[in-house]
Amino acid sequence: MATATAAKPATMAQALNRALRDAMAEDPTVHLMGEDVGTLGGVFRITDGLAKEFGEDRCTDTPLAEAGILGTAVGMAMYGLRPVVEMQFDAFAYPAFEQLFSHVAKMRNRTRGAMPLPITIRVPYGGGIGGVEHHSDSSEAYYMATPGLHVVTPATVEDAYGLMRASIASDDPVIFMEPKRLYWSKADWNPEAPTAVGPIGSAAVRRQGASATLITYGPSVPVCLEAAEAAREEGWDLEVVDLRSLVPFDEDTVAASVRRTGRAVVVHESTGFGGPGGEIAARITERCFHHLEAPVLRVAGFDIPYPPPMLEKHHLPGVDRILDAVARLQWEN
């Protein structure tokens, strides 16, 4: 294949940068805004070079105020632009919650479809990078609990590009959760022939297996794949489903997998109590009850404020904790 020969190692950060650049080149209404996104190219360099290429009116360093960033983006979208805003870190997005919950999520509905807000909100999230406090939250459950928002998160280089393009193209607001610790993960990827992801809302089976299904997303996908490899030694053949999109939730792909394997573990960094795993487990139970050999288990972050970098390794779901959960799936039945 011609495209395969051009593929070379690329990072998720490069794929995100390329997606933003391609979207800006194709559509003059796409505007980037946020703290340090211009001259610096973002603290993670995701917007590197874009202010230079498209000008500061298209890639704008804003004042340091998240509610103001999102609030002005709402006004820009009202006028027909397609803003992509960066919330510098997960926990720094909280000042923007009123704009997000009271306006961004509701504007289409309260104007009976007359004024949708096609805003993409980029949120670098999650731990594992040695960040000090307020730099490692998994905040996806807040967004999932708010009707009117889409919530997506890539786990691969290819999906980083495809999901970003799909998010910017969406006429609805999308929370684009970027797993910080995968920014520098690499894969062979051809930036000249990038693959688009279809409409937001489809999960991907990353590894096929017959014994049990690991349901996960974002930063926990590589961990689950590693766990699945390790599980072979125990005689378990694990399937790994990467949700990619938390809202809409691809219930069909998840249910089809669990019906086949009969066992399921949901894995994420976010807290367990009130976290996404509870909703996912409930839906699996509702749809697959008669196919289940064991209760649906969760491996999640502890229900504690995100721990300091010196202790975070005890908090993050790791291979051993996942395998322990798999071992508890009532194999003796």
Next chain:
Amino acid sequence: MTVQELPGAGADYRPTPPPAWRPRIDAAPLLPDAEPHRVLGTPAADRLDPDLMRRLYAELVRGRRYNAQATALTRQGRLAVYPSTVGQEACEIAAAAVLEEQDWLFPSYRDTLAAVARGLDPVQALTLLRGDWHTGYDPRECRIAPLSTPLATQLPHAVGLAHAARLKGDDVVALAMIGDGGTSEGDFHEALNFAAVWQAPVVFLVQNNGFAISVPLAKQTAAPSLAHKAVGYGMPGRLVDGNDVAAMHEVLSEAVAKARAGGGPTLIEAVTYRMEAHTNADDATRYRTDAEVEAWRAHDPILLLERELTQRGHLDDEGIQAARDAADAMASDLRDAMNAEPVLDPMDLFTHVYAEQTGQLREQAALLRAELEAEEQ
């Protein structure tokens, strides 16, 4: 004057080590009004355009009647709630009057009168207050943003819209309305800051009506005036008699013209008074005296203009009657329209949450549909 035109500030402003401290900005040019600007009852009234003033007079009378009718509709259960602007009609009417067709109005929940004065059907303007789930109008069609209930949150929207229009090279000014209490919100600060940094064509109109529900201004701010807040952002702050419709029209027109010409944003504090309670659900006697309210009656916006125009011979009894008749006709139409039972389809609750319904919403819509069908049988 913008901050860029002042010495010591501007795009190249950076901290400098001593002894070469950068000069500080003199705030005085940004605060031209020693006291609220007035026109009616002053020599400046000689310059007034009689036709414009007669038009504004008719609008004020209509506005007062609209307020009365809307409050009456709450008593009849036809409106869930109505925040009155009796006493503040000059602010509402002038705000609508100074905008061009292509401009945008960003009202707070109290500003349905401004929306009506801009040309919106009163029934549409009152849709949310009636208890329905949607704004009742297409904001892009009339260039009136949805009424904003969360305080000050519509201000950044106005800034973003004005900024976007300017980037596109369009001639659009955004006028954002807020009350005195809202100036304490973080979004007020962020909106003014973004507007000044971007030199966005925005006008911020603060109606200082004395109270945030029950809390008086003294408990809201220690600033010498709300107009003073502009200085911190590097934009002019104007102080106006909010019951003097001629002064309001003049100051708002200047600010809109300045924004249109690329001169950046202006903050305007209109000093006025909320003659009625916060809403029909509020009891104002718990936090203010009748004597205070009575003192403001002598400074009623309709009275001030009517006196000026009749004394100058620009308005006679016939003109006054014509304005009242037109207002009565509007009120009668509004009453009739609001007395008709609204038809709401519960299934619409699911229609516009997303461009395309999610699987969950389809399931839930089916559940509600089944319940509705069971009710019918």
